[in-house]
Amino acid sequence: MSLKSERRGIHVDQSELLCKKGCGYYGNPAWQGFCSKCWREEYHKARQKQIQEDWELAERLQREEEEAYASSQGTQGAQSLTFSKFEEKKTNEKSRKVTTVKKFFGASSRAGTKKEVQEAKAPSPSIHRQASIETDRVSKEFIEFLKTYHKPGQEIYKQCKIFLDAMHHKRELSIEEQSECAQDFYQNVAEKLQIRWKVSPEKLEKAMDQIEKYIMTRLYKYVFCPETTEDEKKDLAVQKRIRALHWVTPQMLCVPVNEDIPEVSDMVVKAITDIIEMDSKRVPHDKLACITKCSNHIFNAIKITRNEPASADDFLQTLIYIVLKGNPPRLQSNIQYITRFCNPSRLMSGEDGYYFTNLCCAVAFIEKLDAQSLNLSNEDFDRYMSGQTSPKKQEPESWSPDVCIGVKQMYKNLDLLSQLNERQEIIVSEAKKLERDLIDWTDGIAKEVQDIVEKYPLEIKPKNPPLAAIDSENVENDRLPPPLQPQVYAG
Amino acid sequence: AGGGGGRSFSFKVVLLGEGCVGKTSLVLRYCENKFNDKHITTLQASFLTKKLNIGGKRVNLAIWDTAGQERFHALGPIYYRDSNGAILVYDITDEDSFQKVKNWVKELRKMLGNEICLCIVGNKIDLEKERHVSVQEAETYAESVGAKHYHTSAKQNKGIEELFLDLCKRMIETAQVDERARGNGSSQSGTARRGVQIIDDEPQVQSSGGCCSSG
């Protein structure tokens, strides 16, 4: 192998190519300079350490709980998770990760053999590092949070662990059944907290949020847009649909926001950003928070435009517009995921629930939208849908204000140019007319002169003969007395 | 009963009715005591909440306005699923708006059965002279479909407190009947998923009705 690199003429220090561990094999930057074998070992060690730390925390909580329980109850020993059970779960989690990695590599994963699984193992550490760091951070925060709840905190932790364990074995169930399990879990924990531990409503709500965060951070990758559902297909369909509706103007939707006002267009941009951001969150509650943020920006935009509180119609129309403009990724998957795995009390009657419901309405509206929904004739609608014409070209006044300022300026300039062109044409035609007039005038003059000339023809008389001959033609000369003759007088 | 054994309920109530019958005016009057206020500070009137204390029972009322334009009609079921109550508003000077209410009732009963508490509300009674819907007819109709009828004026603030108070009482009753039917104690999963949250809460949490929050 060393020969190979020399032959290629690349000079690399041998030590740089070798595994950092010094085992003699070659390392790979993808495995942080280790060879695949040593990397697996190193990674395993790090994982193991994490598991150990995690466990120690859990164990401490457990111990504290048992002590508290023992002191209050005397004999009854609290049932605890055994270490081996915990270990088993962790190992299972690891092998599960491998299968999800394979998911990324395409549909063939189902037919995967043992050998493929082995090969797929190699990239898993780097790909999953980010996600697992996040998961671990959430776990630590969760445990920290539960400490403030004392005894109920330990109870919650135990319940969550049992639930996650149970969910692991239910991976083969349909997503609806898994959702049912999660909903039952939320309900049971909530009931236990209220009835057995007498937790106040405020603390209950906080605890439920934290529980949701903890369990859903862990379940996300298995239950978001699962392969067993049509979710992905629906996502693509909605996305395509929204793209096909690019020509819809705010006027057609009667959107009560005026984007010519800079603050309003600012709000619109923020609302779009929020709704797009939803897809990046893992916890249903965080996704809901994005929808709520988006809604508040919408309300502000309406408020600035119209200075009155937004009604349900105003809000829905604007939300539809925002969704059409933003075309947020994986809309259906996100809606389904939230519906299936969000804490139900938040979704059913809370403010977040109201905005979420409106988002569902907006998507349903977009899916079914037809000519009547936009007050268009069927012919126009079909022409716009097929891309034959665009409403923008026909009525420049209704350009959607989303075109950027540069493009707007360009349209304005084009407008000016066409106006100039018109004026130029008028000038040219006037000039032509003037020219014609001039020609007519000269012609007229010429004709007049001609007429006059004809009327009064010019007779040019022959030139007078020389003086000597002056008399010759003078007829009357004959009648003249003969010229006086000179006379001589004698004197 | 005041004090002891304070329970807490969360209810979702949807507002339905034709445009301009006064839905928004009714809720704004109820939650913020405002009518056609030019200096309105409310950001939105589509989702409003009110906290009440009815005989020691705490009620969290969430009032959902619904988009009423004809083109949004098909979205109705998405709005009203899981609601505990519905307020169907018509304008007493507008016969058509009463017909619309009848359509809503049919649809709601079909989709949600008898679990939902229905209120039919004749609004704008300050315009009694222009009345086009007879009191007799409206009340008889309401009774025939198991709904309660109310007369209100958002303008003059008449009948609104009674409407909401009465509705809350009926919703509490329904929730309790529900609970008993399921056998006390650990209630079935359906309850929470329908948004009725029954909580044994500590007595210090909130002072009695009248306080309200929005947006």
Ligand SMILES: Nc1nc2c(ncn2[C@@H]2O[C@H](COP(=O)(O)OP(=O)(O)OP(=O)(O)O)[C@@H](O)[C@H]2O)c(=O)[nH]1
């Ligand atoms: N005289 C009188 N006018 C009322 C009353 N309630 C509402 N109005 C008026 O009726 C008009 C419509 O009221 P809204 O509250 O906007 O009606 P809405 O049902 O919310 O209408 P949409 O949001 O369009 O569906 C407004 O001009 C109100 O001032 C009332 O009790 N008496």
Ligand SMILES: [Mg+2]
């Ligand atoms: Mg309204």
